[in-house]
Amino acid sequence: MAGNFDEIAAQALEEGRTYLMEHESKRILMDVGLETTGAHLASSADDAVRIANQLGYPVVLKVLSKEVIHKSDAGGVRLNLQGAEAVRSAYHEMEKIFRERGMIGVSVQRMASPGIEVIIGVTRDPTFGPVLMFGLGGVFVEILRDVSFRSIPISEEDAESMIREIRGYPLLRGYRGISGDIDAIKSILLRVSDLVEKHSIIKEMDLNPVFVYPMGYTIADARIILDSSSPSPAAMHPQSAGDLKGLFYPQSIAVIGASNTKGKLGWNVFYNLLTHGYRGRLYPVNPNAAEVQGVKAYPSIRDVPEPVDVAVVLVPAGMTPQVVQDCCAAGVKYIVVESAGFAELGDEGKRIEREILSIVRRHGCRLLGPNCSGIINTNCGVVESIGVVDELNRGNVGLIAQAGVYAAGYLWGLRKVLDFGIIATIGNKLDLNETDMLEAIGMDENIDVVCMYLEDVKGGRRFIDVAREVSKRKPIVVLKTGRTEAGKKAVSSHTASLAGNDQIYSAVFKQAGLIRARDNDHMFALARAFSKQPLPINDGVFVISYAGSLGVAAADAIVMNGMRLAELSPDLKEELRSVLPKYVSGMNPVDFTFDQTPDQVRRTIEIAVKSEDVGSFIVIIQTEMLGAYIDTLRSIDYRGRPILAVVASKEFVIEDTIKMERAGIPVYSTPEQAAEVLGAMWMYRKERR
Template identity: 40%
Template sequence: MVDPNIEALFRPKSVAVIGASEKPGKIGYAIMKNLVEYGYEGKIYPVNIKGVEIRIGNRVFKSYRSILDVPDEVDMAVIVVPAKFVPQVVEEAGKKGVKVLPIISSGFGELGPEGKKVEEELVKTAHKYGMRILGPNIFGVVYTPEKLNATFGPTDVLPGPLALISQSGALGIALMGWTILEKVGLSAVVSVGNKSDIDDADLLEFFREDDNTKAILIYMEGVKDGRRFMEVAKNVSKIKPIVVIKAGRSERGAKAAASHTGSLAGSDKIYDAAFKQAGIIRAYTIEEAFDYARALSNLPEPAGENLVIITNGGGIGVMATDAAEESGLHLYDNLEDLKAFSKYMPPFGSYKNPIDLTGMAGAESYEGAIREALRNPNIHSVAVLYCQTAVLDPRDLAEIVIREYNEAGRNKPMVVAIVGGIEAKHAIDRLNEEGIPAYPEPDRAIKSLAALYRWSRWKAKQRGE
């Protein structure tokens, strides 16, 4: 059962911004602007002690001097006032009957024991009134199905099936921008900051039940309650994949994490072992994390181990084969079955897996080979590789892949790698917008497919298969 207060974090009927500002460049203005421009359809109540008017585009908002002056109910109140005023604001929000408080303000647990004490008092006050706190020291929350962007990050987040949780504010904002550039669709973005109250485990419980979320990506520096996190993560992993970038792996990095969000990083070996037990896919770089998440949030699980690689270049075929072997993927090697691919290549092509259609491969060759791979029940996953040549525009290949994959019912995992120039980049973007994981390098495509296999095998092990 999901906590109704955490439900209110993602589906609030009304939002107050306490510390809203009429001045562009201020965080209290940016949050108001994002709420309006991203299309939030609930009620928005700016709270500003001076009672100023706030103009966003052609909308003018009257602000209230206190949240207690707002005439209607308020589900969520985003707090953007200086740290010294936060305790009073939390008390007033409690009296108002607010359900959840994302606290943007910093200057608490990350400063040391004194700030930690104040943070604990805030939580005590919130709980007295039955409220929950997100943060403090955060950049806000996004939930795309409700057109909610209560952050001071980018406005134009792309909707999609991946939920992103970040313990770092600046990095989280940067990752939001990166997802827009790389065509990664998000269901949610949550900044957790100091995790004084709502933590990763609470959010995982929400996303487990959320039909709009297919996979979860966490940037983590440490956890407050390790045992609960692992129990919840293991439970969620049986249904939805979780990818974690765990920072603070080195002793020096762990100390930096502690001063950054007041986080206890702990031994990296313990985290590593615990992640494996809980079915969490660990990534070591941002690129790797999003590569994995792209595949895990968009692709169906494989029905078996047989992978077929289709390529027009021996070099990228060899690179993909190396990556497959290193990642524990099985290249299908039944030549009787694979012989069917010979009709899509010249006599000097090779239907031994990887299937080399040769540099002469045009639209018809790729179309036939992809269709063959998708309809053969003995082939369980497909990697389509392409080195840009004058024979076939990569953008035309992208359209072929999209059409064939949709017509086949998207019932097998398929990844694509296109190596080339600006047309290749446009083709990759087009595929990713359509939810078909595409990459600029063959090994990234294969390793992402391997992440899906790792999660699927872990699930089978849990079921005792």
């Protein structure tokens, strides 16, 4: 197989073309065991008739040209030819049209029997490398764009989910006597993935149409486009950054640019380290001060008498290369450049970045930033933020943010209801990037859930590999901005035209087991639940409400998010009736009306929790009575089940909302929000099994 591919690809490139003609493409596909309609080269009308007679009618003729990629659009396809004269006539017509366009002949192939039409393709994404696409053909792909994507290589589970997630899946499964061989489709997807993984020179591929039958399939048309500059598989899998424990748990920190002037960034960073309980050694570096904030200062990092694990750099961009050189020479392991004025400002900044990167690579140091806000680790009192940070509680939430100001802005308010363990800001990610941070935080036993704010991803294939491993141990919630595209470059294949950048990000996140958030509110709504509550033990939800309309809204939202209302056994229903007022008829949702009391809710939960069908709880509370519920809900034994509270207009009772959150029970404004979060928690549990 490899021999044929290499031979065909080498011949094409030698002729100065990257486009493989249909007969070449199908030969490659058949070599890996894929079924096609064939593609027999005929260089004359007589050849075409002879081949057609051997195949049997009807047949199809397609132009073979080194210049014509889109044969149908150019008028280079003749279908359902029923005899020799029709074949001869079709050949001569094509010859007239394409003689001056590199025509070498035609492809003669049997006419495929009708079936369910699907499209399978490959495109190369600049971030994630080769990406596989699947969808139904015809109107489904042309108008509805009903397609799914996964990064190559794929697993059997990936292939299965690609097929199931398209809207046209019910047609494949069987509808009004029509069905498709799903196992056959999985086989095509896996074989194409394997082919592309072995041959990184493949840039794009279209198998369109592929006719799928109740048993089997046939590939009617194929197109492969090469790119000899495509990166090798090894280049798509950069190496791990290794153990970064010294960055997150340093024994000593130097702040280069530490200041005695309140309001300066150098003052802020050093003040944060002094006031947040950091117990390691601190070394302010400032050539113009004997002391900084009461601590002995040093003129240069080279003058610090003891080893330094982390150097936080706060000097102008133009001075940074020399400072980085000094840090490396002094044996500093990790350099955090919080200064701005680099690539984000243009060519000169990019030049400085290249110089810095050359220095750290030469010395084997690791660098975070530039243009970041450093690391916060509440587990050891490390607070390198450029903004003054008030008191922080030790927490179990990790946050990786590309923008330092983003992290600082949200930290101010969120710290009241969400306890962060580690916040890592990566800035321009000149050296260390989001994947390095995720790998390190993913191994940290103090962190139970990871949030990521990303503008882009560097080293996409490694990101998938690391994220997939981390998500097996703890949930990862990702907010990816830049979801719209201002424009699109011209592309050669149908697959590439369908592969929007954001669509690929969504597919990759799903493939790696990540939970994609719509916006900041959604991300932190998920983080509050994952960090404070256990996962649902099953998909059954028990709802308690003071208003029937809110209970109905919860029931609808629960079903829409892949869960269901739990069912109590007859014995438990009878027990529940003993605590319900006579005017309450429903058993789930339970509607206590506006007379609902904390004790009623407690007694109801203590009965419902005995049911194995109840996997989680949503409790809808009167806004003005929220404070009365805090101690009651905190004291209940939920037997490993999560509980989420719903309080309409909770912002008007913010103090009680904060107290409830501090009691470990997340509070949401609507039943729909709570049900969506619960659905994400249940889906994560199911997929992690």
